[in-house]
Amino acid sequence: MVVFLGIDGGGTGCRAALADASGAILGFGTAGPANVNSDVAGTFANVMAATRMALTGHDIPETDLVAVLGLAGANVSMAVAQLRQMLPFARIRIVTDAVTAARGALGGSDGIVAAMGTGSVFAVQRNGIMRQFGGRGFVLGDQGSGAVLGRALLAEALRADDGFAEMTPLLAEVLDELGGVEGIITFGFRASPAEFAAFAPRIVQGDDPAARRLFDAAVTELRDLMRILQAGDSLPLVFLGGLGPFYADRLRDLWEIRTPIGSGLDGAVRLALEEA
Amino acid sequence: MVVFLGIDGGGTGCRAALADASGAILGFGTAGPANVNSDVAGTFANVMAATRMALTGHDIPETDLVAVLGLAGANVSMAVAQLRQMLPFARIRIVTDAVTAARGALGGSDGIVAAMGTGSVFAVQRNGIMRQFGGRGFVLGDQGSGAVLGRALLAEALRADDGFAEMTPLLAEVLDELGGVEGIITFGFRASPAEFAAFAPRIVQGDDPAARRLFDAAVTELRDLMRILQAGDSLPLVFLGGLGPFYADRLRDLWEIRTPIGSGLDGAVRLALEEA
Structure with a gap:
C-alpha cells in the first residue's frame, strides 16, 4: 500500500498529515520549527518527529512514504539538497511553504495567491501548474509586506523631521515612541522584519495622511504586479496573511477575490497525492 | 596664547590641524579611525594621537586648546557625551564630519553641500548658519547614495528575473556575477553599504536602460530635496563624494555648481577659530 505524507513547515512549527490513495487522512503530527535554510538538522529532526506522530498506530514503514514537504527557506537549493539526502522516504519532493500554501488555498482551480504577512510572496496556478514569484526577502524584495511598509513608515x-515630507500625527507618534530621530535610526539598524512589521496595522487602518499615502503606493505596486501575473487573464485572487484582507478590500473592484479553500498542510497532501 | 585645533575624523582615519589666532597653521597630525558611534575609546585615542603629532615641537599644553571635532557618528548624542568627558581641551565642540566637510567646502559663503558617496548627507549654510539634513543611514535614509543605488539595482x-521589470544587459550581468537569484538574495542579506555601493559606478555611467531609469529616479529625488532646501532661494550647490560629479552634471541647468574651496579639516579649523 502506498501512503502519502504532506508536511507544512515554517519558522515556528511543522505539521504532518498522512493520507491513503483516496485522500482519506490516516493521522496528524506536529513538531518544532522547520526553516530548512536556518537549520537543516533541526528541520530534519522536526519533520521526522511530526511524521512519526502521524504514523502512530499504523504499521507503515517510513521508507514507503511518498512525501511532499513545503518548507520555509526551501528556495535555498544547497540546504534543500542536504535535507533530501537525510530523509528516508520512498519519494521526496521539497517545495517552499509558499507553494503548499498556494496549493492549499486554490485547490485544483486556477488563480493567483498573494501572501501578505511580515514578508510577501505570490503564486500563480494556471492549467494546474503552479509558479512562485517574489518572496525575495526584506532587504531586496517582499513588496507590500508588513516589514517593508513598517520600514517605509x-x-x-x-x-x-528634515522637512522633506509633511509631518503627520502618526509620524509624530512614531518619532515619539522610538525616542526621536536617533531612536529611529538605532531601531532601524537592529530591527528584525517582524519588528518593522509591527507598525503595519497603523498604516493599513486609520486615516493618517502619511499612512494613506504609503498604503496607496503599496496597493498601486501590488496592483501592477497582479496585472503582470494575470498576463491578460482574469484569474481570481486569494489573499493570505494578516495584511491580506486590507489589500483584498482595495483590489476587489478589479478582480474576483476568493477565500482560501484549505491550508498549507492540505496543499502538501494534495501535492503528495499527485506524485502517485 | 590661545591655540586652535581642528579635527576631521572618519571611519578610515583622523586628521588634526593646529592654528594660531590668525589662522596660520602650526602643525598637522594623523591617526587611525574616529567614528565616535562605532568606538568611543578608539576615537579618543586616535584624536589624541593626531593632536599630539600636530603639537610636536610646540610647547603648548593640550588643556589650552580650543577644539572643534568633526567626527563620523557624531549624530549619536550619547557617544558624543562620553567622548566629551574624556577630552582634555579648554573648549570642545563636536559636530558631524558632514558639518566640517560642508564648512570647508563652502568657506564663509552661503550654499548647499550634497555629499554623495557610499552614504549621503546634505547641509545648508545660510547667513553663516549651517544646518544638516539627511544622513540617516543605509536602512532608512541616505537618499541617492551609492549604497542605496546599488541596493536598488x-x-x-x-x-x-520574475518578469516584473524589463531584463537588461546590466541586470543580466549582475545576476550572472552574483550567482543568480539565490546569490543576489544571499549577498543582499550580508552585504555592507560599501559592498552595495560598489555597483554604483555602473548605474551612473553607461547607457543600460535599467541603470538609466534608476539614476533618473535618484536625480529626480535629489532635485526635489534640493528644491526644498533652497526654500525659494538660489544658493550655489557644492557636490562632494564619488557620485557628486554625476549628480552635478544633471543639476547644473537648475542651479550654479561650485567646486569645494577646502577640505573637512579646513572646515574644522575655521569653526575652531570662530569659537574664539
Whole structure:
C-alpha cells in the first residue's frame, strides 16, 4: 500500500498529515520549527518527529512514504539538497511553504495567491501548474509586506523631521515612541522584519495622511504586479496573511477575490497525492 | 596664547590641524579611525594621537586648546557625551564630519553641500548658519547614495528575473556575477553599504536602460530635496563624494555648481577659530 505524507513547515512549527490513495487522512503530527535554510538538522529532526506522530498506530514503514514537504527557506537549493539526502522516504519532493500554501488555498482551480504577512510572496496556478514569484526577502524584495511598509513608515518619519515630507500625527507618534530621530535610526539598524512589521496595522487602518499615502503606493505596486501575473487573464485572487484582507478590500473592484479553500498542510497532501 | 585645533575624523582615519589666532597653521597630525558611534575609546585615542603629532615641537599644553571635532557618528548624542568627558581641551565642540566637510567646502559663503558617496548627507549654510539634513543611514535614509543605488539595482535584477521589470544587459550581468537569484538574495542579506555601493559606478555611467531609469529616479529625488532646501532661494550647490560629479552634471541647468574651496579639516579649523 502506498501512503502519502504532506508536511507544512515554517519558522515556528511543522505539521504532518498522512493520507491513503483516496485522500482519506490516516493521522496528524506536529513538531518544532522547520526553516530548512536556518537549520537543516533541526528541520530534519522536526519533520521526522511530526511524521512519526502521524504514523502512530499504523504499521507503515517510513521508507514507503511518498512525501511532499513545503518548507520555509526551501528556495535555498544547497540546504534543500542536504535535507533530501537525510530523509528516508520512498519519494521526496521539497517545495517552499509558499507553494503548499498556494496549493492549499486554490485547490485544483486556477488563480493567483498573494501572501501578505511580515514578508510577501505570490503564486500563480494556471492549467494546474503552479509558479512562485517574489518572496525575495526584506532587504531586496517582499513588496507590500508588513516589514517593508513598517520600514517605509520609519523612513518617512525621518524625512518629515528634515522637512522633506509633511509631518503627520502618526509620524509624530512614531518619532515619539522610538525616542526621536536617533531612536529611529538605532531601531532601524537592529530591527528584525517582524519588528518593522509591527507598525503595519497603523498604516493599513486609520486615516493618517502619511499612512494613506504609503498604503496607496503599496496597493498601486501590488496592483501592477497582479496585472503582470494575470498576463491578460482574469484569474481570481486569494489573499493570505494578516495584511491580506486590507489589500483584498482595495483590489476587489478589479478582480474576483476568493477565500482560501484549505491550508498549507492540505496543499502538501494534495501535492503528495499527485506524485502517485 | 590661545591655540586652535581642528579635527576631521572618519571611519578610515583622523586628521588634526593646529592654528594660531590668525589662522596660520602650526602643525598637522594623523591617526587611525574616529567614528565616535562605532568606538568611543578608539576615537579618543586616535584624536589624541593626531593632536599630539600636530603639537610636536610646540610647547603648548593640550588643556589650552580650543577644539572643534568633526567626527563620523557624531549624530549619536550619547557617544558624543562620553567622548566629551574624556577630552582634555579648554573648549570642545563636536559636530558631524558632514558639518566640517560642508564648512570647508563652502568657506564663509552661503550654499548647499550634497555629499554623495557610499552614504549621503546634505547641509545648508545660510547667513553663516549651517544646518544638516539627511544622513540617516543605509536602512532608512541616505537618499541617492551609492549604497542605496546599488541596493536598488539588485532589487531590480530580482524583479526582472520574475518578469516584473524589463531584463537588461546590466541586470543580466549582475545576476550572472552574483550567482543568480539565490546569490543576489544571499549577498543582499550580508552585504555592507560599501559592498552595495560598489555597483554604483555602473548605474551612473553607461547607457543600460535599467541603470538609466534608476539614476533618473535618484536625480529626480535629489532635485526635489534640493528644491526644498533652497526654500525659494538660489544658493550655489557644492557636490562632494564619488557620485557628486554625476549628480552635478544633471543639476547644473537648475542651479550654479561650485567646486569645494577646502577640505573637512579646513572646515574644522575655521569653526575652531570662530569659537574664539
